[in-house]
Amino acid sequence: MEKYVEKYHEFPSEKIYHFVCGECKNWWSHATDMVYRRGQNMSCPHCGEKRGIVKKNGDENPRWERDVT
Numbered sequence: 001m002e003k004y005v006e007k008y009h010e011f012p013s014e015k016i017y018h019f020v021c022g023e024c025k026n027w028w029s030h031a032t033d034m035v036y037r038r039g040q041n042m043s044c045p046h047c048g049e050k051r052g053i054v055k056k057n058g059d060e061n062p063r064w065e066r067d068v069t
């Protein structure tokens, strides 16, 4: 039996996250296949300020958050 060989162009997928520091307002980006979650802490590479992250447009708002308020 002949071994099946993939003939496709393979691609990994990743997201590019663009962060804007809540302190110094500088930005940086990170391309990764991991998923950043709201509230996760991250240190600004510019000023070192460590804060939780939040998605800018808020469309990641899970139901439990709306129910709390």
Ligand SMILES: [Zn+2]
Residues within 6 Å of the ligand: 021, 022, 023, 024, 025, 026, 044, 045, 046, 047, 048, 049
């Ligand atoms: Zn900063």
